[in-house]
Every structure is written in C-alpha cells, then in structure tokens.
Amino acid sequence: MYLPKAFAIDDLSQLHELILATRLAIVVTHGEHGLQASHVPVLLHREQGPNGTLYGHLAKANPQWKDLRDGAEALVIFPGADAYVSPGFYPSKAEHGKVVPTWNYVAVHAYGNAETFSDGGRLLDIVSTLTNRHEAGRAQPWSVDDAPADYIDGMLKAIVGFAIPIDRLEGKRKLSQNRSTADIAGVREGLSASPDLYDQALAHLMPKE
Structure with missing residues (x-):
C-alpha cells in the first residue's frame, strides 16, 4: 500500500x-x-x-x-x-x-x-464465534445450536x-x-x-x- x-x-x-x-x-x-x-x-x-x-x-x-x-x-x-x-x-x-x-x-x-x-472442532468454534458476533443485538439471535447437529456436521465438511x-x-x-x-x-x-x-x-x- x-x-x-x-x-x-x-x-x-x-x-x-x-x-x-x-x-x-x-x-x-x-x-x-x-x-x-x-x-x-x-x-x-x-x-x-x-x-x-x-x-x-x-x-x-x-x-x-x-x-x-x-x-x-x-x-x-x-x-x-x-x-x-x-x-x-x-x-x-x-x-x-x-x-x-x-x-x-x-x-x-x-x-x-x-x-x-x-478439524471439525476448530471449524465449529470459528463458525460459532462468527455467528454469535454478527447475531449479537438481534431480538432473537440465531445460534449454530439451533440447527440439527448432523446438518451442521455436513456443512463443516464442506469448508476449510x-x-x-x-x-x-x-x-x-x-x-x-x-x-x-x-x-x-x-x-x-x-x-x-x-x-x-x-x-x-x-x-x-x-x-x-
């Protein structure tokens, strides 16, 4: 720059x-x-x-x-x-x-x-932290835990x-x-x-x- x-x-x-x-x-x-x-x-x-x-x-x-x-x-x-x-x-x-x-x-x-x-655990931590950060302040914040666990597991396998x-x-x-x-x-x-x-x-x- x-x-x-x-x-x-x-x-x-x-x-x-x-x-x-x-x-x-x-x-x-x-x-x-x-x-x-x-x-x-x-x-x-x-x-x-x-x-x-x-x-x-x-x-x-x-x-x-x-x-x-x-x-x-x-x-x-x-x-x-x-x-x-x-x-x-x-x-x-x-x-x-x-x-x-x-x-x-x-x-x-x-x-x-x-x-x-x-690693699923590290990916889940990143996704959850990002979600909580950007859902903060909403009247009804969405959480990763709101989705079915097997669905989240499948989504985590699709990212690096x-x-x-x-x-x-x-x-x-x-x-x-x-x-x-x-x-x-x-x-x-x-x-x-x-x-x-x-x-x-x-x-x-x-x-x-």
Missing part, C-alpha cells in the same frame, strides 16, 4: 480496532491459478503472536484454500470508511483555484502465511479453516491531513451535510479543531 507518513497508522491497538470494525475482509493470494481473492468474515485473536492472528474459512469448493495450504503469502484487506472529496469543499478553491478531487479513506492490510485445517499469524500490518487513514486547517474543516462539513451514509461515516472520523 502506498503509505505517505502523514497518513500512516502505527499504533497496533488502532490497527486492531479497525480490523474488528470491518465486517467483511478480502483475502488475496497468488498461486497456481494466479491471483485469487475471496470476500470473507474473519476473526482477530489479538493475543496470538506479536501482531495477532486472523481466523476464517473458505468453501472447500473454492480453490483458493489450496494457495493458503501451499504456503502462499496472504494479503487480507480490511476496507474502512471512504468518501469522494470534491474541490468545492475547500475554501482555498476561492483563493487560488489550485485544487483537484481526491478520495479520503481508511484501510488496513495484514500479511502472513496461513495454516489450513479441516485457516489461521494467518500476522507478520506485517499496514494501516492508512487518509483524512485530508495534508490540507490546511480550513480545508479540513470544509471537507468535514461538506461530507457531514451529504445524504450519503458513507460520506457521513468518513466525516465522523475526520479531525476536529
């Missing part, structure tokens, strides 16, 4: 929080079939390894799991909020006109070599689990830090006034005076 110093996130706890806030990650590998990518929910175990360990699963019918099995380095992308930044947001536009559009965004990239496994100890983490928070205080305020106000929820989410992350 292109990472100018002004936009870099160096704090491990902040990187972990951004990972945890991402509902769907992108797992990218390169192997026998070239580049492959899958969109999957993952779990972060912060305490495992210096940077944490990621857990998830792929369908056994998805050939990408073989890249992970064969030792290919994986890149796991955690996309955060993003928004188009119009030059019209900048007060400096009226001063000199030397402005162009850009894009503000937050993202984390995690790199590591995976272990794959098909993976664990990726994170060797390297990169985080980027591009929030107009390279602009003047007035321009930053203009972007924040412009995005806050937008009817688009993604714009509003990005505005909420921008620094305030």
Whole structure:
C-alpha cells in the first residue's frame, strides 16, 4: 500500500480496532491459478503472536484454500470508511483555484502465511464465534445450536479453516491531513451535510479543531 507518513497508522491497538470494525475482509493470494481473492468474515485473536492472528474459512469448493495450504503469502484487506472529496469543499478553491478531487479513506492490510485445517472442532468454534458476533443485538439471535447437529456436521465438511499469524500490518487513514486547517474543516462539513451514509461515516472520523 502506498503509505505517505502523514497518513500512516502505527499504533497496533488502532490497527486492531479497525480490523474488528470491518465486517467483511478480502483475502488475496497468488498461486497456481494466479491471483485469487475471496470476500470473507474473519476473526482477530489479538493475543496470538506479536501482531495477532486472523481466523476464517473458505468453501472447500473454492480453490483458493489450496494457495493458503501451499504456503502462499496472504494479503487480507480490511476496507474502512471512504468518501469522494470534491474541490468545492475547500475554501482555498476561492483563493487560488489550485485544487483537484481526491478520495479520503481508511484501510488496513495484514500479511502472513496461513495454516489450513479441516478439524471439525476448530471449524465449529470459528463458525460459532462468527455467528454469535454478527447475531449479537438481534431480538432473537440465531445460534449454530439451533440447527440439527448432523446438518451442521455436513456443512463443516464442506469448508476449510485457516489461521494467518500476522507478520506485517499496514494501516492508512487518509483524512485530508495534508490540507490546511480550513480545508479540513470544509471537507468535514461538506461530507457531514451529504445524504450519503458513507460520506457521513468518513466525516465522523475526520479531525476536529
């Protein structure tokens, strides 16, 4: 990831929080079939390894799991909020006109070599934990235990689990830090006034005076 110093996130706890806030990650590998990518929910175990360990699963019918099995380095992308930044947001536009559009965004990239496994107990733990995480807050949360045990056993046989100890983490928070205080305020106000929820989410992350 292109990472100018002004936009870099160096704090491990902040990187972990951004990972945890991402509902769907992108797992990218390169192997026998070239580049492959899958969109999957993952779990972060912060305490495992210096940077944490990621857990998830792929369908056994998805050939990408073989890249992970064969030792290919994986890149796991955690996309955060993003928004188009119009030059019209900048007060400096009226001063000199030397402005162009850009894009503000937050993202984390995690790199590591995976272990794959098909052990039913480990797979059940991952599936149950993911389910409980995303069912939390519902009036009547669904549990893996709600389904027949033999049905769940059959579903577990159709997936492959993976664990990726994170060797390297990169985080980027591009929030107009390279602009003047007035321009930053203009972007924040412009995005806050937008009817688009993604714009509003990005505005909420921008620094305030």
